[in-house]
Amino acid sequence: IAGITQAPTSQILAAGRRMTLRCTQDMRHNAMYWYRQDLGLGLRLIHYSNTAGTTGKGEVPDGYSVSRANTDDFPLTLASAVPSQTSVYFCASSEQGEPYNEQFFGPGTRLTVL
Amino acid sequence: QKEVEQNSGPLSVPEGAIASLNCTYSDRVSQSFFWYRQYSGKSPELIMSIYSNGDKEDGRFTAQLNKASQYVSLLIRDSQPSDSATYLCAGVDSNYQLIWGAGTKLIIKP
Numbered sequence: 394i395a396g397i398t399q400a401p402t403s404q405i406l407a408a409g410r411r412m413t414l415r416c417t418q419d420m421r422h423n424a425m426y427w428y429r430q431d432l433g434l435g436l437r438l439i440h441y442s443n444t445a446g447t448t449g450k451g452e453v454p455d456g457y458s459v460s461r462a463n464t465d466d467f468p469l470t471l472a473s474a475v476p477s478q479t480s481v482y483f484c485a486s487s488e489q490g491e492p493y494n495e496q497f498f499g500p501g502t503r504l505t506v507l
Numbered sequence: 508q509k510e511v512e513q514n515s516g517p518l519s520v521p522e523g524a525i526a527s528l529n530c531t532y533s534d535r536v537s538q539s540f541f542w543y544r545q546y547s548g549k550s551p552e553l554i555m556s557i558y559s560n561g562d563k564e565d566g567r568f569t570a571q572l573n574k575a576s577q578y579v580s581l582l583i584r585d586s587q588p589s590d591s592a593t594y595l596c597a598g599v600d601s602n603y604q605l606i607w608g609a610g611t612k613l614i615i616k617p
Binding site: 433 | 539552556558595597603604605609
């Protein structure tokens, strides 16, 4: 593993289903983030974690949950998917949970909810 | 007004010319800014950060911050076809999180 990995690469999901997007980093970064990217809206922060064991809500947290049991993993769960959650999801990490630290992004997960 | 605003483009620039990308921001965004580049289908990567009023140069890239006018720009000198990408501007909001513009698509024509 080098950097940040995300799985799956893409997924088509029926509305109402539960889905977990996985994110793993091997850089020992303290902070991790989940963004969604939609055309014309740019990147929007869903949830973040400044360190293992802590999480916080971003700009668009409704319908999503996260956990940070350890430094490396930061899964994002959609409890009951809706079509408006169709998007490209990026996981990112930074050395510290300060915005001045460069954020490194994973390759993204393209999610379609039908 | 969006907190961080960019013209979506596309901005078309001939190879070898200077590409100028602009970003404006609201009062809710502090005066620390970042430019990320995102190739089509790929993830964003950091190009430049700027915290102080004025210019900051790094190779062919120059970031400019004008606090009085609330805009930040990115100049790319000697533009190359490999510079064709979407450029994302991000600033820090009052919650100490990055707020992103929607991005400007840049096309460098050979």
